[in-house]
Amino acid sequence: MTGLTLGSLFDGIGVFPLAASLANITPIWASEIEKAPISITKRHFPMMVHIGDITKLHGGAIPPVDIITFGSPCQNLSNNGNREGLAGSQSSLFYHAIRIIEEMRCATDGEYPVIAVWENVIGAFSSNNRLDFKAVLESFTKTDIPMPASGEWAKAGMVRGRNVEVCWRLLDARYWGKPTLPQRRRRIFLVADFRGTRAREILFKARNLQSFPTSCGKDRLSSTSTSRISAQKTRGKIPIVRPFQERRMRSTAKDKNKTGFIGSFGRTHDPFPTLLASSVNYFSFWYEGKEKEGYIRQLTPLECERLMGLPEGWTALGHKDEAISDHARYKALGNGIAVPCAAYIMAGIAEAI
Template sequence: MKLLTLGSLFDGIGVFPLAASCYGVKPVWASEVEKAPIAITKRHFPNILHLGDITKIDGGEIPPVHVITFGSPCQNLSNIGRREGLAGSQSSLFYQALRIIEEMREATNGTYPVIAVWENVMGAFSSNDRMDFKAVLEAFTNTEIPMPASGAWANAGMVRGSKIDMCWRLLDAQYWGIPTLAQRRRRIFLVADFRGKRAKEILFKARDLQSFPASSGKNRLSTAGTSRISFKETGGRIPVIRPFQERRMRSAAKAKNQNGFIGSFGQSSDPFPTLLAAGVNYFSFWYEGKEKEGFIRQLTPLECERLMGLPEGWTAHDYEGKVISDNARYKALGNSIALPCAQYIMAGIAESL
């Protein structure tokens, strides 16, 4: 069987390469410009070729691969950003990725890549009056795509043409992983098949994922309903952990909305809010009946790695073994994707190809 290969654009900290390697797909090259993420990926994948700035890459001159993944910058699409859409200076880099894919296909007579995977924030469905996602679909298919009759994009869908088979699906990290993750993180994943009609099979087929050891499992932070703090360690007390929604609290305080302010602490069964690259991620903790002795603290980088489903310490050191700063780790993790979601897609690609 021929070895499947992968190239990762906007690579970040190597989550797509990690997911690919779990299913026998070999990461060949990556493109990233941020210093810390590059150093982290180099540590875990020392043999990957780093291509640097995506705007300076010629897709016809780099090693051809079966799969190209790219989570293009989301800052201009996010619901908490300025919402310039695909016209924004960062999110417009999406078109650079498509240029590279097309250049590779021209150079290989349509042989490579076979599959492309695009990942982005849920805000891409609605930015620019819902026209940005239409533009994404049209850029992939090179044809006009009509707006849905409802005027809004569904959380899952398909576009099938003579030269491409394409599906998209909104995946929320809190429902993925073994055990499932305790973070609400909704992301669009789009799979494009250039040489068959397997996108539906890759993105919608139910399959059992392999369980890969990601951590020691000791003292793992979770919601109270799935707390792994042992009964012995707590002295028989019942721990209560509640996600702390800082943005909601600030807006409620500004509006003098008491109910909204109290509700920003969430419930014990709630998942943690989406980890952000430019924010501080807090939670509140107390033992049942001892609320006045409770406290609020920031998630540690290790806890953020766990909430992303990553191996513990994945972002801790660079390729020379030097310590990565906490600020750099928070930013890199907030910009990343949840590993179990990427694993599900890579499992589908390995199975289908």
């Protein structure tokens, strides 16, 4: 082990603890209020303590850790949400995470945490006339951060203030992992280093990712590679998988845009659209030359786990071996973090610190 410890706020199904474990970082505690995700993470991390509702916690009263991670609620920041921004009832919980970090640092004379990692949707760049991301940066640095001259936040950048280095970067899950994940999932990842200048090394340095075994073995195939399966394996049939862009489909249907509607069906090598907590993704499948015999179906929870880079069956059972409902699994996975992106950052922290 590295000797480094981690606490996970807004923990969900434990992606940051999983990524930390891959980098030999020990997850110590987690804060989550949803019943199913708590049961799932208790199963996988029986030694990790669940400390409850973030709004009722005091950072000085919980075990200090080297790293605090949090993917605070995005409902008010998302381009698909109500766009109330950080002032919204859900996304304003971001400030509770900042409060807990400050309280822990105060109680430990600035020793802990060393690193904070924040994850959120790309809409955080533009919500509230682009002022929300400015507020995020200022919350970490305690320094006034000017708006960029262009009026828009870059997809990667760095600021400093009061001995804190903060770097951010937009990562798309489809370009990460081995093999890369066949899901388009763009998320902002921000790293704050409270002791030096290592945030840039953590977030921008190229490094190999550690992989972990899954139950599916070496013959597992990602959805984007199905059209390249050998004819011998499929008895001469070449399978075609085309994900729907469901939101585009609905909007173009409403506008009676025939060309746009047809285009929403996608192409063979298109990635799956971003998994959402509020809906289930569909795709069409047929064998080459047999389009009329094809069919449409939704992704299964197992397939969603694969699209997130999780070990198969990660969300299937709770800590008492109880089955987790498909509804709860879809919701938890749609709210989740892509494992390869989190693993890249955790590997960087372990390497830098």
